[in-house]
Structure formats: C-alpha cells, structure tokens
Amino acid sequence: MINIIVLITYILLMVAIAAWLGKRSKMKTGTDFVLAGQSLPAWVLAGTMLTTFVGSGSIIGGASFVFQNGPLAGIFFFLGTLLGALTLGFLAQKIRRKSFHTVPQLLRTRFGNSTGVIGTVIVLIAFTGIAATQFTGAGYIFSLITPLSQTQGAVIAVLLITFLALAGGLKSVAWTDFLSAVVIIIGLVVAVGFVLVQDIGGFGSYVDRLDPALSSVTGPLTPLQILGYFLPLFLLCLGDQNMHQRLSAAKSPRTAQRAAFLFFAGGLMMVIPIILLASSATIVNPGSDPDMAVLGLAVGGFTPEVVGAVILVTALALIVTTGSSYLLTCSGNIVYDLIFRGRESTEQAQPGKQVLTARVSVVVVAVCAYILVQFFPTLLDLQMYAYTMYGAAVTPAVLAALFWRRVSAAGAVASMLTGGVATVLWEVFGDGVNSVVVAFPIAAAVLVITSLATKPAPALEESPAQRRAAAEA
Template identity: 50%
Template sequence: MQTVHISILIAYLAVMVAVGAWFSRRRHVSSGDDFMFAGRSLPKPVLIGTLLATWVGSGTIIGGANFAYTYGPLASIFFLAGTPMGILALYYVSRKVRSASRYTVPELLEARFGLAARMIAAGITLLAYTGIVAYQFTGGGYIISMITSLSTGEGTLLVAALVTFLAIGGGLFSVAWTDFLSALVIVFGLVVAIPLVIGDDVGGFGAYWNDLPETSTTWSGGLSGLELLGYFLPLFLLILADQNMYQRLTAAQDEGTARSSTAGFFFSSFLVTVPVALLGSAAVILMPNINPDTAILSLASEHYLPAVIGGLVLAGALAFIVTTGSSFLLSGASNVVYDGFARFSKTELPDASRLRIHRVTVLAIAATAYVLGKFFPSVLELQLYSYTVYGVALAPPVLAVLLWKRATRAGALTCMILGTVVTITWEELDQPLDVNSVLISLPVALVSLVGVSLLTKPSDPLEASVEDSAPGARS
C-alpha cells in the first residue's frame, strides 16, 4: 500500500464526484433528453472519450489482462480484435443510428418488428446489462483492495455506491465528461507503462519474448481455433448492438459528428488494447503465481512502475470501471423507463416523472447487480456470459433493421428467443465438450433469423427499413 497511490486515487475519485455533482444541477438535467442524451450536444472529443471509456472497463483492464496473462500476447489479438472490428461495422451504420434517434435499441426493433420484439429485447438487455454492471463492481473492488486496507468485498461496495451516484446524478452529462477525463488518464498511463515494464523490469523486448511461457509465444496460446473464436465473438457481437454505443451516437451534435467520432473511437481503442495485451502477458514473467485477473493492476501496485505512473494506471483503471458501470446502469434503466413506463403510459409522462423513475430504476439495478456479482468466481466468466446473451440475441436483428429489408417479424422474434434460450441452456449445462456457448447459440440465431424470414412474408407495414419510420416513436 503506497501513500502516493492512495493520494492519487482519492484525488481522482474526488474529481469524479465533483463532476457528477456539477452536472446533477437542474440547469444541466431538466428533461429526459438531458438525462439520457446530454441534450444531444456532446462535442467530438468528449464523444470519442465516452465511447472509449464506456467500452473499455473491467472486461478489458481485468478480463483482457487475464486472457493475455494466461494465453499470451498473440492469442490476445483474437480476443481483443472483437473491439476494433466491431467498431468498423458500427462506423458504417453510425449515420443511420443518429438519424433514427431512438431512446433504446428495443425501440429501434419495435419500429420494424413490432411490440413483442421490443419487449423481448428489453428483457434481454436488462439481463445482460445487469451482469455487465456486476463485473464492473467486482473489478473495481479488486483495485480498491490492492491499494487500500479495504477488503475486495468492501471495495466492491464502495465502487457500487460511486457508480450509482454518477448514474443517478447528472445522467449522461456527468458520465460522458468523467468518461472523457478517464480516457485521457488511462491511455497516458498504459502507453507510458509499456517501456517501463518491458524495457526496465523485464529487460527489453528480446528478454520479454524469450521469457514468456512456450505456449504464450504461439498464435493460439494453446487454445483450439474454435476456442479462440469463442472468445472473439462475444466482444464483436456486443459492440455491434450495444445500446450504450447507439445512445452515445444519438447524443452527438449531428450525423457527421457521430460518424467521425466512431472513427476516433476506432483508432483510440488500440491505445488501450495493445498495452493490455503486452502488459498482461509481461506480468506472467514478473509475477507467475498471481491471480490472472489482477495482472495489470499488480504491475501498477507492486513497485514495477514509478509510484506516480502506477497510481495513474490504478486510478484510470478504476475510473474506467466506474464510468463503464455508470453507463450500463443508465442505459439499462432506460429500458425500464422508455420500453416500460413511457411505452405503456396512456398519457405523456412529464419530465419530472421520467427522471424520478429513471433514478429509482438505476438504484434497483445496482442492488441486483451487486448481489449477482457474488455468484461468479471471475470477471472473465461473467463478462463472457453477459456479452454472449446480449450479442447473440440482439446483434442479428439490430443489423437486420439497419441493413436487410427482407427480415421479418417472425424471423427476428425466433432469433431473439432461440439465441437467449440456447445460450443460457448451454451455460447451465456447463458448456458441454468445453465449447463456448456462442459457438452454438450464434449459428442457431442466424439460421433462425434468415430461415424464418425467408419462409414468411413481411406483410405488416411496420416491417420496413428503419429510415422509413419516423424517429421518436412513442416513448
């Protein structure tokens, strides 16, 4: 436990709380649009930062480091490549997303496939996003316990409280601006850490490569091709249909800003994923017997980095986790507000009522996520489970809304139901034959979407392209 680390951590958390308090004032958040979309006024640098920080959280800093530590830097390319490849696909649909201006992904699906699709999608989103929030809490608890005298459980509770405060207070205003600050800190810390760890502590890139375990120097890391694909697909699928990404793009000032910010997100993602792969794998040389979840965190906390740089890495990692958790809390609560209360209300909900319901829902999801996190032994396990459920069930029909006019309501509903059921069933069976559930459920979802769509006729007028439907359908 270093005084410098604690000082930096406390100072940074204080800044985050101050930003959240500033944007929680009524002058900034007085309507549902302010709370969800920051008044649709986010400038490009902030939008790039919030896209990056929302995506890069516990799953990358801890789950990605776990993978690199266990399987090596080359195999990590397959695991972490899901992020940039998913962003590329998102780039080509970003204008359509901004133009559609939907509050939620389920609302986008209703405009094409009807109310049943919206309700099923809302349920899937809540299930997955609660899981994602849960492992942000757990990951933050790891960091707190490493640099303070608090236990992991106590740290998890502290992080849960901070995440909930940011989401309840200023909505996307506070989340986006803390995201922006977090992105600057963590990118700086990770990039500076590479030459310090590999150059000074390990002895240079030659020594780094020679000292890696034998399997870690192979492209597969000892995994089969199917196993590598099973790690790649959940990340790739999630980002394609991630409601957070769609809501961030909707918060852009205009369609051009949405697209250029997505390009900025693509390039900046390498400033995180590459250092995570290199540092996570270097940790196995320096600390061969630690918990893989803590690979990068241990480099920062165990004197392998100068105290200030280590403190910035730890503070930035925690900040990423906090803001990612806040983003998913905020987004998941929007499903309850807009796909539930607002959708079925007989009268237009006043802004004050929407804000109140949103904040109460955030609190309820946070409590559920905290309990859920206690049932999964590792961040990586919970990460893959949550990603798979959401990505398999929603990515295919969302892409069909944007790109395939022949998709029908029956095809989309069948895809979502079977994708979810098969994923959960395969996980509950403890992944028979050690086959990742995404390798079973994704083919089932895709075949059902295409097959059922081709066998049924799009007779309902709702079943048109997203551009043909007016934005802001009842919500």
C-alpha cells in the same frame, strides 16, 4: 499513501463534475438524461464509447486471458472490440438518423410490442451482468489501494458508480468518461514504458523471455475456442445499446461517424498497452493470479509507487466509467421500454417524471447487479455470459431491423428467444467452447429462415426530426 492520494483526487474530480452537470437547469427531460439532449461533440462521444466498452472486462478479464494464453491470442480476444468499432464507423450515420432512445424501442417500432418486451428483458439481464463485473473489478482495486476487503471495496464501487450515473445522466457520464479516457491512455502508456524498459530490458528482451507456450498464434487454445472469445466482444459492440445511444446523442450524423472512428483509434491506444502489460506479467510475475495480471504489477514492487498508483487509478477509471454507462443504459430501458412505453407525450407534459424514474431505476439496477455477481466464480465467466447473452440474442435482430428490409417480426422474435435459450442451455450443459460459438449461428440461422418464410415487417418510418438529421449528413 501516494496510491490513496491519487485515488481520492480522481474520485473527488469525478464526483464534482457529475454533481455540476447534474443541476436541474442542465437536465430537464428524459432525452436530456438518456441522450444528453443530442448535443455531444465527436471527441467526447469517442471518449465515452471507448471507456464504456473497455472496462474491467479488459483490464481484468482480458488481461487474465492474455496472461493465460499469450499476447497473440490476446490480439484475437481484443480484435472483437476493434473490428466492432471500425464497423460502427460505417453504420454510424444511419444509427444517428434513426435516433432511438433504446434498442428495444427500435425493435418495438420495427417489429411490434411483443418483440420490444422480449428485447427489454434480454437487454436488462445482459447489461445488469456487465454492470456487475464492474463492481467486482473495482472491489479488487479498492482492496489493493486501501485496507478495505474486496467485498467492502465493491460496496464503495456501487455507491460511486451509481452516483455518477444518476447525477447528470449521459451528459455527466460522457464528460467524466472523456476525462477518464485521457487519464487511462496516459497511464497505460507510462506503465508499459516503465515495465518494458526497466523491468524487462526492452522489447527484444520481452520477445526472448516470453514463454514459448504462449508465443504461438492461438496459444494453448484451438481456433474454435479463440472464436468463442472474439465473437462476444464483436457482436456486443455492433449491437450494444450503449454504442447506439451514444451515436444517437451526437450533434449530427457526421459527428457520429467521426466519433466511431475515433473510438477505433482510441481502442488501439488502450488495447495494445493492456496486452503488453499482461504478457509482461508472465515474465516478471509468473506466479500472479491471472485476474491480477496487470494490477499485480502495481502492488508487487515491479514499479515505483507513483507508477503503481497510476496503473491502479487507470484501472479504476476504466471500471467506473463502464459501470456508470451500463447502469445508465439500463435505466433508459426501464423508462422508455417499461414504464413510459407508448406514452411519448409524457416528456413534454411532465418531463420531470422521466428524470426521476430514470434515477430511481439506476439505483434498482445497481442493487440487482451487486446481487448477481455473487453467483459467478470468476469475472471472466460472468463477462462471457453477459456478452454472449446480448450478442447472440439481440444483435442479429438489431442489425436486421436497421439494414435488412426482408426481416419479419416472427424472425426477430424467434431469433432472440433461440439465442437467449441456447446461451443459457450451453452455459449449463455445454463444454469445450464458449456458448457464443453455438448460440450465435443458431440465432442467425433462425432469423433468416423464419423471416424468409413469413411476412416482412414494415420498413422503419423516419420522423420529421430524423428527416432533418438526414438532411444534415
């Protein structure tokens, strides 16, 4: 009963905030919907960046990885997120000054329309997959808290996550993300403290009782296999459209930089408890399904009911916030890269059309994501596919567009196509390591070689608004 009360309280709070921020008077244009009117302070941005990136891929997929391979290997898995956040801190001011609504818009501006179209297709494929993982994860949690099956729980998750995304755009998503981040960090710290002290007997006992097979630096995996898990998160974080949109939504370039460094600090406060909880499960609940490593502690009698409720709602908060963010960013692609591409005057002339289109797009992407998730056997499989599709096919071109003056349009197109095709082919025919280990080096090499052999693309020209932002730095 306590689980259900806590769950309902959290859901009602999130829905109320989203509904309030979604009032028409607070959201008039497409920029208001996608970039929150570029009004977000650093601490809210940090919270939404954190909860966007640390979702079911961490509390379920990442925990599954730690459970099977050990805490030290888990550090390498999550290091991709932490190093990605830290690197964004040094790139944030330039990203904010450019202030693009979407990554394909950046690619189109630098390399031309064909590159933008290719980028849009890849982004939508990858991000729809990431949104799908959140539906699966939430379905797990609803089935643990309520009498609903996992499938029924996933349907409820689709409805909840979709509402949060379409109600108030990035403003509602950012604020609900921030509040969820506070709940998540407190919940994880409370859970770790109880499990380590009450169930295991302290950190020393934890070290002594850990399976020796899971105590080595890489666990049962080879260094190359570990790299296959590190790279997808690192590359996704650097090029993630969600991260770029949130940095673009900052009040100023300096605000964006502060937010990125706070994102790194918050990541530490989330990742460390997840690693400790998942590895503790190998001691107190060794028969657990890997996907349920952390969640199983809440329902297996290893914690009091209140602590168990905190763990479950914390996990749900991680998943809901990530899912709503990826639905929202996909709607931005449809609005700015497909339907209203090249029609910049529409926002001033008929601003309501972009908001309506964005909301309809959220619903369409949610349905597609729910269908996609039916074709992957485990959440971790879908997670690695989606991360690699973006990290290998899009991130090299994005970073080159921002930071390499010699890059060419031909190089960007060749890199994206090569990265996408290599990812799919390795997923179908490859074995031994994750596809990113193969796809990313090939895509990066093709980008450099083709660019050096062809004419460079024109440098990005800053708009008056971007020049004003640069003056603020």
